[in-house]
Amino acid sequence: LKNFVYQVLGDPTVGCAFFSVPASTSYHHREPGGLAQHSLEVAEISYAATQCFEDHDRWLAAVSGLLHDVGKVRTLTQDRQQTAIGQLIAPEILNVEILADAFINLDQAWADGAIAIRYILGSLMKPRDQKPLLPLTTAVKQADIASAAASNRRLAFADKPSHPEATGFAGVYWKPSPT
DSSP: OHHHHHHHHTSHHHHHHHTTSOSOSSSTTOSTTHHHHHHHHHHHHHHHHTTTSOHHHHHHHHHHHHHTTGGGGGTBOTTSOBOTTTTTSOHHHHHHHHHHHHHHHHHHHOHHHHHHHHHHHHHTTSOTTSOOSSTHHHHHHHHHHHHHHHHHHHHHHTTSOOSTTOOEEETTEEEOOOO
16 A cells, blocks of 8 residues: 555655645635645544554555545646646546556555555545445545535634634534633
């Protein structure tokens, strides 16, 4: 898995953009570098949420979480603009293209791992009500949602005072009092 991630993010056309583009144009993690921040959060949450699984399963979930939005390196610019391809093609489709060569190598080193990552990433494009054959998919989906929601909540309260009384309702987000 380490070599798989290195092959993907070690490609300068992917890795440099991964650490510099936002995760969205006007939604969560919209600052430069937001894609890396969001992806790392999804990987960490996925790993933590799968503690009842074997170690190799947890790492499959984490790597899938890390790379679930890698296609955005071709759809967004640092200044939150969509690229020409980004206006036409969903980033999830570009994930497949970006990961293709790394999957060839992972297929040879660990075929089941390659299939599992493909399955998890593919399941993110399916309707949410489908039951996953691989329970790790649930962890990655929920981690993606949690990371985006946490970012949006931070944005909703960003212009509020930071003292303990700065709780309440901001649009669709609520910030309960800490005491």
